[in-house]
Amino acid sequence: MNREEILDIAFYGRDTVRVARELLGKILVRQTGDGRMSGRIVETEAYTGPGDPASHAGRGPTPRSLIMFGPPGRAYVYFCYGMHHLLNVVTEREGTAGAVLIRGLEPGDGLERIRRNRGAKTDRGLLDGPGKITRGLEIDLALNGRDLTRREGLYITRGSRKSGETVTAGPRVGIRKGLDKPWRFRLVPGTGS
DNA sequence: TGGATGATCGCA
DNA sequence: GCGATCATCCAG
Numbered sequence: 001m002n003r004e005e006i007l008d009i010a011f012y013g014r015d016t017v018r019v020a021r022e023l024l025g026k027i028l029v030r031q032t033g034d035g036r037m038s039g040r041i042v043e044t045e046a047y048t049g050p051g052d053p054a055s056h057a058g059r060g061p062t063p064r065s066l067i068m069f070g071p072p073g074r075a076y077v078y079f080c081y082g083m084h085h086l087l088n089v090v091t092e093r094e095g096t097a098g099a100v101l102i103r104g105l106e107p108g109d110g111l112e113r114i115r116r117n118r119g120a121k122t123d124r125g126l127l128d129g130p131g132k133i134t135r136g137l138e139i140d141l142a143l144n145g146r147d148l149t150r151r152e153g154l155y156i157t158r159g160s161r162k163s164g165e166t167v168t169a170g171p172r173v174g175i176r177k178g179l180d181k182p183w184r185f186r187l188v189p190g191t192g193s
Numbered sequence: 194t195g196g197a198t199g200a201t202c203g204c205a
Numbered sequence: 206g207c208g209a210t211c212a213t214c215c216a217g
Binding site: 045047054055056078080081082083084086088099101103129130131132135172173174175 | 199200201202
Binding site for chain 3: 063
């Protein structure tokens with residue numbers, strides 16, 4: 001089989017909205033001592049830097065958001081609502097803030113383990129939210145800052161687009177204040193033909 | 194030092 | 206709709 005092609009720093013080190021759009025269809029891989037889990041990215045959200053009030057970097061760097069100003073291709077994991085970890089990937093060149101929230105996956109490898117992690121009875125909605133993804137793939141603060149361009153437990157590979165699929169854009173979810181730009185992207189199946 | 198806030202989820 | 210539940214931020 002072909003060697004997995006891991007997305008490199010040049011992929012991540014570009015405009016955040018563009019990276020968010022192009023991450024659709026890519027494969028997120030979580031590798032631990034117990035094996036491999038993966039999923040195809042089908043929903044993302046872009047968060048930029050100063051001037052984006054919904055972004056953690058929107059009011060300049062803080063200890064938490066500093067990573068968004070750092071080198072691209074790193075994981076930005078943070079804890080939200082007292083119970084969920086959320087996974088982002090850092091974008092833009094070093095010195096410029098940006099990150100893409102991974103919001104939805106189509107389950108791939110390690111399905112049984114993902115089901116177990118999620119305590120799911122059915123596969124409906126198994127990984128269709130950012131908190132579900134981190135729960136399902138065992139992603140937490142220990143992975144914050146991880147270099148996604150290396151094969152170090154968490155990385156993203158070139159995936160594929162299925163025929164007929166299209167990308168839709170809409171406003172970000174759960175944003176009370178600020179921008180309602182179309183910064184949320186989804187990969188939706190073709191209408192069948 | 195503490196109160197407000199939040200890029201959520203699952204259940205009523 | 207609401208509660209769970211806590212890291213982070215900022216005002217005082």
